[in-house]
Structures are given as structure tokens and as C-alpha cells.
Amino acid sequence: MKEQVVILGAGESGVGAALLAKQQGYSCFVSDSGNLNPKHQLELTTSGIDWEEGKHDEGRILAADLVIKSPGIPEKNPLVKQLRAKGIPVISEIEWAFRFIGNSRVIAITGSNGKTTTTSLTYHICRHAGLDCALVGNIGYSFARQVATDPKPWYIAEISSFQLDDIVTFRPYIAILTNITEDHLDRYDYQFSKYIASKFRVTMNQQASDYFIFCEDDEVTMQHINEFSIQSNLLPTSMRKEFLQGAFIKDNQMTVATADEKLQMSIYDFALKGKHNQYNTMAAGLAASVIGLRKDKIREAIQSFEALEHRMEHVANVRGVEFINDSKATNVNSTWYALESMTRPVILILGGVDKGNDYSLILDLVKEKVKAIVCMGVDNRKIHEAFQHTVPVMVNTSSAAEAVHSAFQLSDKGDVVLLSPACASFDLFKNYEDRGKQFKEAVKNL
Known part of the structure; x- marks a missing residue:
């Protein structure tokens, strides 16, 4: 009898792990506490793989010989703690x-x-x-x-x-x-x-x-x-x-x-x-x-080599102002790199879900290169506190279109409008790709 493999999390890595388990002749079961993408549901079903969504069947999971865990599930998850306590091996998809x-x-x-x-x-x-x-x-x-x-x-x-x-x-x-x-x-x-x-x-x-x-x-x-x-x-x-x-x-x-x-x-x-x-x-x-x-x-x-979408991606020049989409900058360090490569005055679009950011890391670069900050997030207090004495102009916006419009109004010919948020995107957008696409769409509509 082949080992019982349980896969926790049915995103791209979980479904891939399930397909490989099935192909190698293992009995496998996929469990996700959230909802499965319809494409993944179809794939698992047509491959004859058992799956569940919106819950975890603990009995079945704790009877596994091996568990493959999605990278998104932390160690402090109660189910992971139970698996560890039982000595059931938990590995990653790679x-x-x-x-x-x-x-x-x-x-x-x-x-x-x-x-x-x-x-x-x-x-x-x-x-x-x-x-x-x-x-x-x-x-x-x-x-x-x-x-x-x-x-x-x-x-x-x-x-x-x-x-x-x-x-x-x-x-x-x-x-x-x-x-x-x-x-x-x-x-x-x-x-x-x-x-x-x-x-x-x-x-x-x-x-x-x-x-x-x-x-x-x-x-x-x-x-x-x-x-x-x-x-x-x-x-x-x-x-x-x-x-x-x-x-x-x-x-x-x-x-x-x-x-x-x-x-x-x-x-x-x-x-x-x-x-x-x-x-x-x-x-x-x-x-x-x-x-x-x-x-x-x-x-x-x-x-x-062509640069990646959402990573220092040139979007357009509008009346002498260049727009750059660096939506993939989800931490302060990424924004540091983006600012470090700028040679012209910058209007910086910052903000989103803060992961415990330390904005002092970019203070010197902001002082040197940024003439205005456009905040794009639900809660912008921390950004205001960090830069209020450094940047003369700061405005709050609550959508990509509003942020682009404000940044364009604050810019002069020869400036760069840089979307490099230093934060996760989940407050206003699905993910950083969605944020970048909305930014690009807003630039095209100027």
C-alpha cells in the first residue's frame, strides 16, 4: 500500500504537488480552509484527486503518512502544531x-x-x-x-x-x-x-x-x-x-x-x-x-533581456513626465533600490498594508530625490509621521486612478512618477499585479 499523502493548501504549489503524487501512484487528499480557484477544482476532479474546501477534515489529515504544506501556512497554525506533535513529516512542495x-x-x-x-x-x-x-x-x-x-x-x-x-x-x-x-x-x-x-x-x-x-x-x-x-x-x-x-x-x-x-x-x-x-x-x-x-x-x-512587469517597468511618458510601475516593491528595501536608481526628481507613490516597515531606511534617499509623496492606502499615518519633516508636499489618495492623477498634477516636465509602495497591496487591491495593472491603466487614461 502506497503512503497516504495529504496536501494542505490548494494554490498553484498544492495542486502541482497533488498532480505529482497522483502520477507517482500515491493516494492523496487536498485540503484548503479557503475556497479553491475553479480551474484548480476542475483539475483535481478530472485527475481523480479527493479535495475539500472551506474546512479541514482533521481526522483524515492526522492519519497521513506525509503532509505537503503550502508556503503560506505558518508554523503557528493549530493543525501544523498537531502534525508536528504526532511526528508526521511535513515538507514543502519544492x-x-x-x-x-x-x-x-x-x-x-x-x-x-x-x-x-x-x-x-x-x-x-x-x-x-x-x-x-x-x-x-x-x-x-x-x-x-x-x-x-x-x-x-x-x-x-x-x-x-x-x-x-x-x-x-x-x-x-x-x-x-x-x-x-x-x-x-x-x-x-x-x-x-x-x-x-x-x-x-x-x-x-x-x-x-x-x-x-x-x-x-x-x-x-x-x-x-x-x-x-x-x-x-x-x-x-x-x-x-x-x-x-x-x-x-x-x-x-x-x-x-x-x-x-x-x-x-x-x-x-x-x-x-x-x-x-x-x-x-x-x-x-x-x-x-x-x-x-x-x-x-x-x-x-x-x-x-526584457524587464519584468511590475518591477521598475517603464509605462509611458506623458508630457515630459515618465511613469514607472514598481508595484512589486512590497517592502522598504525594494523601494530603496528603486529610488537609488533614480536620476531625476521623483513624485513617489507609497502605501498599502504595512508589514512593520522602518521608513528611516529610505529617509536620506527621499530627502535627496523626492519632491512629493502621494499616499495610496487605507491608513497612511505612519508614512506621514516618517516623512512630514522631509518632503514638502504629501497627499492622501484611495485608488490607483486618484494617485496617478494627483502625482501628474504635482509633476513638472522632466520628473518621474514612481509607484514603489514599500507595502503589501491587500487593502485596496487583490495583489501587487492588480495594483500595477490599475496604475498602468490610470496612466493610459491621463
Whole structure:
């Protein structure tokens, strides 16, 4: 009799995990306390997989041999506590998928900021160079769905700390850690050290034949790297130091050095602009170089990559004012990166659901570059308190259209209107994509 697998949470990762369990001959049951998306309902039903919504059948769940948990369900959930107390193994969907990939290899990208861009760029380079690979994880399909329906020799995976919390054997051939800043602390008992440890789990099972790419200019990474016993080959990136093995930028030239190979390229040829994207490009270039992709193909792909929607995305120029959609900036650090790359006066649209934000991090950049702040959220008090002595003009709005209209009225020719909210979007929007789309729509209607 095959093991009884229970899947908690029926989003993209849960449904993917269920399809893989079914394909591998396991008896499986999907349980979600919320409502299932109709597309997922249909998929589970047509695959002959048992599911429930709006409740949890505790008896059935606590009889499982193995539980695959959605990354959105925290450890303090009562059901998770009961499973732990009973000693029933609880794993994440990336751990589950990894168990069935055979000889395939994984490039795993994690970090507080830049992981989506770095993952997408790495995938773009690999595809451009002819590698047979899939884009999985937090971006694209769930890893398990890809393994079940269209397995590949290579998987390029964007991975969150929540997914890393429940790995056991997951072992990427190349692990990339972009940086570590305070984020999601509500899930880590407000202890930054727990979140840091979670990020470093990406290296936990790596061996001497694997690679770990990290940013040597990131203070938090460097303060803590020696606390973990990392067995893989270390490949740093930096703008301050040069390396024999690793990647660095000096005099506006990027050098990527791995084994006997050296790739050099001017930063002015990068499709992605801004200092933070130079770090993302070094990490992706290093990963591509490690797996032996051709230098000319890596160079071409870095030049031809198109920026992601909702991440520093140019929307339009309206009467000399540029509008930029950075709706994916859901924490203060992301907004810091956005402001850091600005060279013209900024009207900044901020606000949403605050995750315990510390706005002092961006105070200096706001003082230097921002001429007005447009608040877009249900509760804007904290933003007003943080910037009232720094920014001469601050206005409150309660929709994307109103925010865009106010920002345009406050702007002069040559200014930039930047939507980089530093907050989650759930007060006024479905998610950050919805926020970004409404922003773009409002700009088109000016």
C-alpha cells in the first residue's frame, strides 16, 4: 500500500504537488480552509484527486503518512502544531518535487530582493543558449507540476524562505542568495536571526561539487556566512573587490570568472539598468558560466533581456513626465533600490498594508530625490509621521486612478512618477499585479 499523502493548501504549489503524487501512484487528499480557484477544482476532479474546501477534515489529515504544506501556512497554525506533535513529516512542495527529478539539476535563487529578476534573467540566458530548462517555483509553474507534466534536465527555481523552511533533502547544483534584508519577520517571531538561517538553508544539502553564489557587498550575508557549514564552492559577486573566481564590476566593466573561463562585458550593454540590477546580472552571469554556457550567448542574453512587469517597468511618458510601475516593491528595501536608481526628481507613490516597515531606511534617499509623496492606502499615518519633516508636499489618495492623477498634477516636465509602495497591496487591491495593472491603466487614461 502506497503512503497516504495529504496536501494542505490548494494554490498553484498544492495542486502541482497533488498532480505529482497522483502520477507517482500515491493516494492523496487536498485540503484548503479557503475556497479553491475553479480551474484548480476542475483539475483535481478530472485527475481523480479527493479535495475539500472551506474546512479541514482533521481526522483524515492526522492519519497521513506525509503532509505537503503550502508556503503560506505558518508554523503557528493549530493543525501544523498537531502534525508536528504526532511526528508526521511535513515538507514543502519544492522538497516533494525534488524527490522525483532523477538526474536533473536545479539552480535555486533566493534572497529578500532581486530574486524574481535574477531567476528570470538566469532562465532567459539558459534558454537563449539552448539549454532544455523550465522556470519554476514562485514564478511560472509550481516545481511539482513541471516534474509531473513536463520534466526537464534543468530547473531554474525562485524559492522563498517559507519554502526552504520545510526542506529535507532538497539540493540545488547552484544556489544563489541575492541579499538578506528584514522582511516577513512576522513569520519568524520577529527574530531576524531566524529569517537569516532560513535563507541559508538553500546551501544545507549542497556538496563539494555544487556552487553557492552570494553577494560579498551584502553586510548581513557576510556577517552570518561563517555560522553555516557550507560545503559547496563559494562564488562571490562584488563592486568593491576583484576575484579569481566569482564576478565583479570595476570601471563599469563586469568580469565573470569561473574555472578557466573569463567573460567581460560593459555594464552599459546590460538590458537591466540600476545598480541593484548589476548585482542580479552578475549572479545570473555566474550561474550561466558555471554550467558552461557559451560566452557569446550569455552576452547576447544579458543585452536582450526584457524587464519584468511590475518591477521598475517603464509605462509611458506623458508630457515630459515618465511613469514607472514598481508595484512589486512590497517592502522598504525594494523601494530603496528603486529610488537609488533614480536620476531625476521623483513624485513617489507609497502605501498599502504595512508589514512593520522602518521608513528611516529610505529617509536620506527621499530627502535627496523626492519632491512629493502621494499616499495610496487605507491608513497612511505612519508614512506621514516618517516623512512630514522631509518632503514638502504629501497627499492622501484611495485608488490607483486618484494617485496617478494627483502625482501628474504635482509633476513638472522632466520628473518621474514612481509607484514603489514599500507595502503589501491587500487593502485596496487583490495583489501587487492588480495594483500595477490599475496604475498602468490610470496612466493610459491621463
